Amino acid sequence: MAIRFFNSLTETKEVFEPAEPDRVRIYSCGPTVYNYNHLGNFRAYVFVDLLRRFLRLRGFGLDHSVNITDVEDKIIENAHRAGLSIEEFTAPYIEAFLEDLRYLKLEEVEHRPRATRSIPAMIELMGRLHQNGHAYQSQGNVYFRLASDPGYGRLSHIEPAALRQAADGRFEADEYSKEDVRDFALWKAPATDYEQRWESPWGPGRPGWHLECSAMIRQIYGAAGVDIHTGGVDLMFPHHENEIAQSCCAYPDDRFVGVWLHNEHLLVEGKKMSKSLGNYFMLRDFMEPERARAIVDQGRAPALILDLLASDRMAGALRYLLIGTHYRQKLNFTFDGLQGAANAIERLQGTIDRLLRIATETAPLEGQGPAPSFVKGAIEEFTAALDDDLNISKALAAVFELNRTLNQALDRNDLGADGVHSGIEAFRMVNQILDVFSFELREVNSDPEHDAIDALVTERNQARANRDFARADEIRNLLRQKGVTLEDTATETLWRRD
Ligand SMILES: [Zn+2]
Incomplete structure (x- = not known):
């Protein structure tokens, strides 16, 4: 079966074929590190983790980059207020970000480039754009000349003419030096006397955010570009649109991105997360007992979250909840859903425990026979669902169907050794994606709570x-x-x- 992904660029499901047959190059836009990451950010990261694990399950090697944006307006301002250098200010947030990822069992990726350490690559890319007439300098800033890219708008499907209207009245005071309101900054001259600056052929300054991703992709992957670029739908315009403009104008003969995958937003109890609604949560609010206690005391979350933390089930439940909705659908995070996720894991874990106990009690059979057809069928359905643009809901439905059939057979006492062993193997395979189960035999009467x-x-x-x-x-x-x-x-x- 072929793997298909929905490419935002063409708005169709396409057969996925990486440039190299056995290795997939992926780039994902990462965090800007001036604070802890909120729950919505993790929707994107968990989706990317699902993508990675699925591709590995399908036999691919991975070469994946997630950038860290460690220079931008808020970082400069907050670091200055705290009397710290950018590096000092961002270090604890970078550490916290990595810790959050480990908490949710998100795999370490192959590269984590940082903006402040990739300046030469950005200057090189800017140099090419300048040479080709796609960029110009004005009052110490360097801008991308949008009118020079006739294909602009190809990803977000916005007509360049409509952009002029959208941009009107939105451009900032320091951007009056632009030829055209639609042009965006590649390089920004220092706006304050305190901010950190880097030397460039166009004078001292710092890079624009869009330039960062284009330059890093070029630096890491060269002319081959990446097979997959991911990010939240909110990044499609202007961020990804600008990435394409920069990369394709700088290197018109090379590939930039094979397929664009965009994940939808996360809602909390059906509403957009916002501080004024009180439904704005950091992952840390659920990770750290003191923070969890605080949001419970404020009446923003039920005591359930304290129970999940106390019984060590929080990380699994969060992971399951975040992974369980198709990436192109809005994910509604609810506390009922969190409890439901914990219950779902418990139900499946109960079956795994049951199978493991039988497998340990019975001596392994010589010359084990084939797996029962319902187990084979479930595995095929699981993979086929993921092959189809990562249809996780359908994949999970296959797992629950398998769970039901296994338990029925166990209740009737007619599963047989082949069924027990293949059942365990099937759950191990599922766990390569979900990573929420334990395969160590637990005490018979242990209750997680x-x-x-x-x-x-x-x-x-x-x-x-x-x-x-x-x-x-x-x-x-x-x-x-x-x-x-x-x-x-x-x-x-x-x-x-x-
Ligand atoms: Zn990016």
């Missing part, structure tokens, strides 16, 4: 002893929502899951 539930039961008994019956009832209800039933005996309180 055991400690958290014990703590609640103790708190309830304390509340009763203090005659705080309102709190005691509240806890009983909370536990009931988790499917936990309490039984008070003369000496202790027992609990069980339904």
